[in-house]
Amino acid sequence: MFENIQPVIADSILGLMALYRADTDPHKVDLGVGVYRDDNGDTPVLQAVRRSESALLGAQTSKTYVAPAGNAGFNQTMERLVLGEGHAALRDGRVRTVQAVGGCGALRLGAELIRYADPKTVVHVSTPTWSNHTPLLSGSGLTLQPYPYLDAARGSVQFEAMLTALEQLPPRAAVLLHGSCHNPTGADLSQAQWRELLALVQRRQLLPFIDMAYQGLGEGLDADAFGVRLFCAELPEVLCAVSCSKNFGLYRERTGALLVLGHSGKSADALLTHLVRLARTMWSMPPDHGAAIVHGILGDPALRGLWVSEVDGMRNRILGLRAALLQALQAHIPQRDFAFIVRQRGMFSYLGITREQVRALRERHIYMTDDSRMNVAGLRRDNLEYFARALAQVLAKR
Numbered sequence: 001m002f003e004n005i006q007p008v009i010a011d012s013i014l015g016l017m018a019l020y021r022a023d024t025d026p027h028k029v030d031l032g033v034g035v036y037r038d039d040n041g042d043t044p045v046l047q048a049v050r051r052s053e054s055a056l057l058g059a060q061t062s063k064t065y066v067a068p069a070g071n072a073g074f075n076q077t078m079e080r081l082v083l084g085e086g087h088a089a090l091r092d093g094r095v096r097t098v099q100a101v102g103g104c105g106a107l108r109l110g111a112e113l114i115r116y117a118d119p120k121t122v123v124h125v126s127t128p129t130w131s132n133h134t135p136l137l138s139g140s141g142l143t144l145q146p147y148p149y150l151d152a153a154r155g156s157v158q159f160e161a162m163l164t165a166l167e168q169l170p171p172r173a174a175v176l177l178h179g180s181c182h183n184p185t186g187a188d189l190s191q192a193q194w195r196e197l198l199a200l201v202q203r204r205q206l207l208p209f210i211d212m213a214y215q216g217l218g219e220g221l222d223a224d225a226f227g228v229r230l231f232c233a234e235l236p237e238v239l240c241a242v243s244c245s246k247n248f249g250l251y252r253e254r255t256g257a258l259l260v261l262g263h264s265g266k267s268a269d270a271l272l273t274h275l276v277r278l279a280r281t282m283w284s285m286p287p288d289h290g291a292a293i294v295h296g297i298l299g300d301p302a303l304r305g306l307w308v309s310e311v312d313g314m315r316n317r318i319l320g321l322r323a324a325l326l327q328a329l330q331a332h333i334p335q336r337d338f339a340f341i342v343r344q345r346g347m348f349s350y351l352g353i354t355r356e357q358v359r360a361l362r363e364r365h366i367y368m369t370d371d372s373r374m375n376v377a378g379l380r381r382d383n384l385e386y387f388a389r390a391l392a393q394v395l396a397k398r
């Protein structure tokens, strides 16, 4: 059956990771892969995670399956983390949550649910969006279409163009939105823009599908959830895919959840039966470990406090790096405006250089994706200068 099968071209980020690993230069800088790094270039296990994990290992008495919907305690604490304690949708009993295999699993589960409800639904995604959104969502059989998002010259959202495009959509079209820390651009909607978008979504009766992969790494745990909380308070239906990979540092534990908001408790219950059924067709039962760790942290006031301070630490490091990077770039490349770097949020910024310039940086041992998305957290205080000088050299070459 497989004798004539041709290899696929490797995912560009995976290819970039391989190139970086093979580079033996001591100055090499990895701005490609989207993981948080500390000032030593490490992606450490959070203290709160370590403590929750040790307690878990001591207490666990069985490895039997949890349940198709996953860890009920985890699901509940995720709802409160995302929506905030006492959110109206929780009080009204309209939210149901299923544990998923990371944020990716949650995105796919949401897409499968939409496809089951109406296979002709088009999912509208920002230009640009995270490269894995396309295979994840279209893999369910749904069609994707782009809407304008980034104003590349300003490094911010071209909000009017976005609204104009979304205004043309038919009722029940799905719109994928990034809850915060837009990947790959770092350009987020302001609170006023979320409110304006809400009015449009209500008027056009669109279905928002919110991807929440970086809660806490932009402005703060509550501020980053502004959009999803607003939408869930005001709309009849919302899907929200949540990832614990970045803010809990649980990348390899594949921990995430899909939250769905239904018209009523009864319709939310019905939705849950379908989510469980769909999850059974993909992974049957979710992995236990990461969700149990998160539940252990969020359910314990002391561990939760420790985790919040660690998330604050990651966010503040990124914000500090953004400010220091801007300073270094202004010193080395005064003729170009890089102020967008401090306006953007989360791990990523689009540097706005050409593919050839990205390749020229690679010759200087600096690795980022061809679209010039850089993971700001991949920089260190001690290589900012090296990076700024290399970029100045590359930009000076015409």
Ligand SMILES: Cc1ncc(COP(=O)(O)O)c(C=O)c1O
Pocket: 034, 101, 102, 103, 104, 105, 130, 183, 211, 213, 243, 244, 245, 251, 254, 255, 256
């Ligand atoms: C925008 C976005 N959504 C979702 C995810 C999913 O993350 P994971 O499946 O690792 O939890 C990521 C990870 O990089 C992401 O950047």
